[in-house]
Each structure stands twice: as structure tokens, then as C-alpha cells.
Amino acid sequence: MSWRRAWLAAMLALSCGACATMSQGQRDRATQIAAAARSTQIDCAAADRCAQPSPLHDLGGRALLASGPDAPRHYALILDRGPQALLARINLLRSARSKIDLQTYIFDEDDAGRLVLDELLAAARRGVKVRVLVDQLSALKSVDTLAALAGAHVNFSIRIYNPVLNRARISYPQYLVAGLCCFRRLNQRMHSKLLLIDDEIGITGGRNYQDDYYDWSPAYNFRDRDVLIAGPVAHEMAANFEAFWNAFRTKPVEQLGDVGKRLLRDGVPPLKPTQYEQPARAEAMSEDASDPALVEQALASQALPVGKVEFIADLPQKHRRDRKRAEAAMHTTPGLNHLIASAQQEVLLQTPYLVLSKPAQQLFRDMHERPSPPRIVISTNSLAATDSFITYALSHKYKRRYLRDFGFEIYEFKPFPASAPIDLTATGAPLPADIAPLSLRGQAQSPPEEAAVAVAGSGGGRSGGRRNVSPRETPLQREFFAGRYLGNNANQPVPLKRVGVRIGLHAKSMVVDNRIGVIGTHNFDPRGDRYNTESAVVIDDPAFAQALAASIRGDIAPENSWVIARRDKPPVFSGLEYSLAKVSEHLPIFDLWPVRYATSYEFKPGPQCPLPLSPNDPRFRGCYEPVGDYPEVDLGFKWLSTRIFTAFGAGLAPIL
Structure with a gap:
């Protein structure tokens, strides 16, 4: 046989x-x-x-x-x-x-x-x-x-x-x-x-x-x-x-x-x-x-x-084979899309996995083509922070589209954020003596980034900061879906250059025009649109929206996130390079162009740069320096895997 x-x-x-x-x-x-x-x-x-x-x-x-x-x-x-x-x-x-x-x-x-x-x-x-x-x-x-x-x-x-x-x-x-x-x-x-x-x-x-x-x-x-x-x-x-x-x-x-x-x-x-x-x-x-x-x-x-609070939630009939009955049970995605389309000044959106369905892409493309398009600010994970490197690979593939065609301003969460609301003392990891606990009885005492990085004992060597998977844990204990077909290793974050208690973004929230706040379960991704049942709370109240916006803006602050922007143009043949990269991105299976449109930037404050700037600000390049496509990542096998999924993984997008 x-x-x-x-x-x-x-x-x-x-x-x-x-x-x-x-x-x-x-x-x-x-x-x-x-x-x-x-x-x-x-x-x-x-x-x-x-x-x-x-x-x-x-x-x-x-x-x-x-x-x-x-x-x-x-x-x-x-x-x-x-x-x-x-x-x-x-x-x-x-x-x-x-x-x-x-x-x-x-x-x-x-x-x-x-x-x-x-x-x-x-x-x-x-x-x-x-x-x-x-x-x-x-x-x-x-x-x-x-x-x-x-x-x-x-x-x-x-x-x-x-x-x-x-x-x-x-x-x-x-x-x-x-x-x-x-x-x-x-x-x-x-x-x-x-x-x-x-x-x-x-x-x-x-x-x-x-x-x-x-x-x-x-x-x-x-x-x-x-x-x-x-x-x-x-x-x-x-x-x-x-x-x-x-x-x-x-x-x-x-x-x-x-x-x-x-x-x-x-x-x-x-x-x-x-x-x-x-x-x-x-x-x-x-x-x-x-x-x-x-x-x-x-x-x-x-x-x-x-005052009024709206709870928009899918029904289990979303999983019916009958298409009409299934669509009638879908409430979360249409409700969120309607809110996004209603924006006049700004959409502040936070999602751990920046992979958009085709209808969502068309929505943002149409908004960007308005005479006065709203500002679209995205808070999402970096490769160093995410628990889903395959999803990040697909997000990385479409950075040109996100920045140029949709007008996104993208901020990627760092694995060791300096001022995120995380209680390192609660983790059980060995800590330096100067780490102060977050107090349930008061405000956060945020440690400096150097202290967060110095937290040892959770990794070591090339696997620094990697999440340990116990022998009894199956690949079914994480929300990341497609990687389960590939085994336990697909569910582990990529190795980093430094050890520490790593933090990954998982919040799913949105603020529209600094007036409407949304917190829910939807990742604004194809899975949430087609396969998962989702729900969200929508509150049309300026005070709530501003509090939520302040929380998200804290996550995109320079000490917590890198900024994604177009890399410097090559000195020669920049137009040809851009055209070839664009053609490669649109190929249905193979995307082999080695140079991506965008890369990560770090804010460098100084006398001429007292405050962070939008990547669309003409002064941006004077206040930020490029730190590479995958900052903090130890360039090993997972880096190669990420690049492979960027090149060949387009077909996985609907189930990510």
C-alpha cells in the first residue's frame, strides 16, 4: 500500500x-x-x-x-x-x-x-x-x-x-x-x-x-x-x-x-x-x-x-445555509459600516488584525474619494506584538493600498509599550525592583519602557518573550483561526530580540467624529463579516466618545506604537519600482516583489520636533526615522514564514 x-x-x-x-x-x-x-x-x-x-x-x-x-x-x-x-x-x-x-x-x-x-x-x-x-x-x-x-x-x-x-x-x-x-x-x-x-x-x-x-x-x-x-x-x-x-x-x-x-x-x-x-x-x-x-x-x-445605548448583535441564524435568512441575521457588520460611512471628520479605529473584506475596502476607498474625506486613523498590531503572524503578513501585503488608496494613518502597537494600561506586577513574571504596581485603588503607575523590556524569565535567547505553550494546550485555545490548520507553532508570536512580558493588542473599538463610541467583539475583518457572530455597543455621547478616543490615542502614542509611512523613494527608477510593486500586489496568488511600499518609523523628539506628527505632515521625515519593516523581531524562521504568507497567502484572507 x-x-x-x-x-x-x-x-x-x-x-x-x-x-x-x-x-x-x-x-x-x-x-x-x-x-x-x-x-x-x-x-x-x-x-x-x-x-x-x-x-x-x-x-x-x-x-x-x-x-x-x-x-x-x-x-x-x-x-x-x-x-x-x-x-x-x-x-x-x-x-x-x-x-x-x-x-x-x-x-x-x-x-x-x-x-x-x-x-x-x-x-x-x-x-x-x-x-x-x-x-x-x-x-x-x-x-x-x-x-x-x-x-x-x-x-x-x-x-x-x-x-x-x-x-x-x-x-x-x-x-x-x-x-x-x-x-x-x-x-x-x-x-x-x-x-x-x-x-x-x-x-x-x-x-x-x-x-x-x-x-x-x-x-x-x-x-x-x-x-x-x-x-x-x-x-x-x-x-x-x-x-x-x-x-x-x-x-x-x-x-x-x-x-x-x-x-x-x-x-x-x-x-x-x-x-x-x-x-x-x-x-x-x-x-x-x-x-x-x-x-x-x-x-x-x-x-x-x-442616554440611549444601542446593542447591535448578530443572531445565530447568521450561520444558516439559506442566504436570505443568514443575511437577515447579520446586524453587526452592516451597523458598523453604516457608522463608518457617516463620518465627516474622523474615524478612529482600533483592531488587532488589519485585514479588510472587499466590501470594507470599497467603503474606505469611496470615503477617500470624497471631496473632503474624513481622517482615518488605525491602531493595530505590529508583527512583534501580534499573536497572529499570518494575519499580519496579509496586512503587510496591502500597506500601499491602505495608505495610498484609503488614506489610512496606521500606528502599530509595540510589544513592550511604555505607558499602556498593563499591570506587569500581576503577570507573575520576575520584575526589576523599580517596577511600581498598577493600583486598583488609584491610577496607573506606568513603568518606563526600559523596565518593561528588562522583565526577564519568560523567554530567552532567540525566543525571548515568546508565549510558552504547555504540552496540554491544543491549537484551539486562541482566537486566531487559520493558523490552527498549521499546528501549535503558527499560534505563537514571533521571536524577539529582547526578552520581556510581551503585550499584544486585542481591543476592538471605534470613535466616529469624536461623538460616537463603539466597543465590541468585531475585529473589522472578513471573519467577523462572514463567519463569526459578533456584537457591539454603540453610544452616541460626546463624553463617552472622547474618553474612548483618549484611550485609543494613548495606544498610538510614540512610546506605545510605531508609525507606518511610505519608505524613502529609491534614487532612480522610483516610478518603475512603484508600478511593479503595485502589479505584484494585485496578483491573485503570487506577490514576489521584495520591496514593500511602506515601513515603520520611530518618533525622535527634539527642539524642532516637540510633538508627534501625522505621517501626512510635510515635517514628518524630519521628526521620524525608519526602523525597518519588522522592528524588534528576531529575523529567523518566523520572519521567513511571514514573508512567504505575504507572497502567497492572499487566499487565506476570508478566514483570517
Whole structure:
């Protein structure tokens, strides 16, 4: 038998095993086993379920009381800092009086994930109805954990969205099988994120439930952003969650093949006791979440009163095969595009992955051709900062188009930003003595960039700052999608020249004309347009928009980002070089021209350059110096891979 036949036979056998499912009778028995094991004990007899007093929860009541039928009132709180975002979640979970709905793409079993899970179970035991909905590809890692949760408590329910191969968890080989048999369905993911408390207070934005999103990783953390909304719009959030909870592709975990067979074989296993990698950190977060004065000072007092809030969210019918029904369920992309098109002065847009769909490209091209086009400022990742080097490679390919045809001003986030709202002391990495902690009780004490770079212990040598991937981690635990087909290495950031706690941008936000602020889950990318379900909060309020704009502008400050601008023209044949590069970029497969249109620049302040300048300012080149296409990157194999994907990866754009 040839190696091809052997490979096909192995894949067929794996496919048959992966797709093995339970009969209806087996599903019924598994459901009965889980239901019979669920505890009915309630630890609280009080009407409010022994809810902890919470200044954040109080915001919901105040907003509802102040609202009228045609005059809604809300409170909006931007959650810029990872530890504060986790603090808000823990505090709100403890304040719930009747129900908790949690919807997420990733729910890990690391310290942050287990801390939240423990709070969810504690709420269920005191009488609160808790529902957890997780996308299949990044659900809890262990089938035993899911089986234990299936029978944990009568008030606790967990379901999985779109379980390809009828499993809660799929291994990497099974993932490849699913790619062969069910490519379209495998790509259709629930990227929506929502935490909803008592239908009064909701949190949505970029953060999942994993250490990386709360400054708890010693190697790689996301600079992310959520928004807490208290008031009537929470009812719309509840309706959207209900649609996903009851969707055809949403399944109780006990009815899935791997979890159900575990229940049929051994019954409901005990939930393993939580063992934190850093117990002191988890204990401190738990104590802070029980301190009303701290929560008031650090969070509730910062909330802005606003009027109408719009929650635009896709419905699960977006994943229907019927095109008309699918398009009718798409709300996020059309809503965001409408806002962008309405801009008159400026669009300030932040996305971790700058790869645009064809309709989005046409939108920006049309805007740039207006007699008085609005300014388009983009905050995104550099290659050194991103967790998705393939996506960056495609973004790098189209820099000429972005700068020249769309008029973008692009700022790329540095891997060691000097003043980003990141708490290095929370990461658990060894730190220099002069690093001051970010305080939940006050303002950030930002370390200088040299101190951030000097944080050692998370890498070394050519792999400095690289995120360590544990042996049990599959390629399904990150949001970056296309690289999963290529194995674990595709999901790791590129090696850097220096070691340190690396920071990557993950926030998805927008400000239009300094008047409308948007925070959500949509990366403004083809996946969000076509495959993922997404959501966003839109607030037409100058104070909120200006606060959000200040946050994004902080990320594009010179100490935190490089500026992308056209490289200096060659001394001879510059027009010919430009024309050949443009032709190469438009080739459908091959883009082999070695010199790219743009490169990265660093601001050099001085007497003649007191303040940063736009790359369109005629004084720009006197105040900035080029630092190369991939600053900070150790030019090794990942650099070559990036260049290869720039040349040949255009076909991957729709699924990135």
C-alpha cells in the first residue's frame, strides 16, 4: 500500500471515530444521569439569594429608575485594565440576585478561568440561575470538567455552540478531519461575548476567560477593552443571549458524544478542587471583589451617565445555509459600516488584525474619494506584538493600498509599550525592583519602557518573550483561526530580540467624529463579516466618545506604537519600482516583489520636533526615522514564514 493510500485510510478511520455519535437512547440516558446527580441544595434562604452589595449592580437600578419609555438612561464604564475587568466580573457575579448569563468564545481552565467558574458555581448554590454558553473550539479543556459541570447543580447549566463532529472537545487531528468534511461549519464560530447580571448590567468587548486577558500571564498578555453597560439595553442583550441559548446549533454538554459517553461509562465525576498556579494573586482578587469601597473608587465612580445605548448583535441564524435568512441575521457588520460611512471628520479605529473584506475596502476607498474625506486613523498590531503572524503578513501585503488608496494613518502597537494600561506586577513574571504596581485603588503607575523590556524569565535567547505553550494546550485555545490548520507553532508570536512580558493588542473599538463610541467583539475583518457572530455597543455621547478616543490615542502614542509611512523613494527608477510593486500586489496568488511600499518609523523628539506628527505632515521625515519593516523581531524562521504568507497567502484572507 502506498503512503497516500495509507494516509487516506488513516484519515478515514480517524474520521469515522471522530464522528461516532450516541443514539437517541444513549443521549437520553446521559441526560438522566447528569440530571440525577445535580445537587438541589441551596445555601441561602434570603429573597435576594444573599447577594453581595455592589456599587456596580446599583448602577443598573439607578439607570432603570431614571429611564422613561422614550428617554432611556444608562451608565457606561470603559474597562481598559485587565485586573479591573476581572474585578468587575467577580464583584458582579457575587451581586447577582436572580440570574447570570455568560457567553464567550474562550473559557480556559487557568487561574482566571477557574476563579470565574468557582464564582459561577457559588452563585448557583445560593439560588441564582446560571447559564454558560461557550463556543466549541475554545471550551473548557477537559472532558472530565465538562462532565462534572453537567451534573454540578440544578441551578447551573452549560451548553456548547456549534459542536462540530458532535463533540465538546476535538483534538488537532480531529480538527483537520472537520476541516475536510465540514469546512464551512467549522469556520462558523460564536465570537460574541457577554456577561449579563439580572438583566440589568452587561459586560461585552474583547476579553475571553483566560489569563492572557487580565494581565495574568507571565509571558504574553493582551491589551484589551470591555465596556460595562447598566440600564434598559440589558434587556436587548438578554434577548440576544436567549436566541443563542435556544439555537439549533447549541447543545447541552451531556448530549455530546465525548461528554455523554463519559457519563454513561462512569457517571458524573467530581469536580476537581481548584488549584491556582498563583494562589496569593487569586486570593487578593477575591478579597478586592468583596470590598465595596474599592469597587466604588476604582470602578463605579468612573462610570459615565449616558442616554440611549444601542446593542447591535448578530443572531445565530447568521450561520444558516439559506442566504436570505443568514443575511437577515447579520446586524453587526452592516451597523458598523453604516457608522463608518457617516463620518465627516474622523474615524478612529482600533483592531488587532488589519485585514479588510472587499466590501470594507470599497467603503474606505469611496470615503477617500470624497471631496473632503474624513481622517482615518488605525491602531493595530505590529508583527512583534501580534499573536497572529499570518494575519499580519496579509496586512503587510496591502500597506500601499491602505495608505495610498484609503488614506489610512496606521500606528502599530509595540510589544513592550511604555505607558499602556498593563499591570506587569500581576503577570507573575520576575520584575526589576523599580517596577511600581498598577493600583486598583488609584491610577496607573506606568513603568518606563526600559523596565518593561528588562522583565526577564519568560523567554530567552532567540525566543525571548515568546508565549510558552504547555504540552496540554491544543491549537484551539486562541482566537486566531487559520493558523490552527498549521499546528501549535503558527499560534505563537514571533521571536524577539529582547526578552520581556510581551503585550499584544486585542481591543476592538471605534470613535466616529469624536461623538460616537463603539466597543465590541468585531475585529473589522472578513471573519467577523462572514463567519463569526459578533456584537457591539454603540453610544452616541460626546463624553463617552472622547474618553474612548483618549484611550485609543494613548495606544498610538510614540512610546506605545510605531508609525507606518511610505519608505524613502529609491534614487532612480522610483516610478518603475512603484508600478511593479503595485502589479505584484494585485496578483491573485503570487506577490514576489521584495520591496514593500511602506515601513515603520520611530518618533525622535527634539527642539524642532516637540510633538508627534501625522505621517501626512510635510515635517514628518524630519521628526521620524525608519526602523525597518519588522522592528524588534528576531529575523529567523518566523520572519521567513511571514514573508512567504505575504507572497502567497492572499487566499487565506476570508478566514483570517
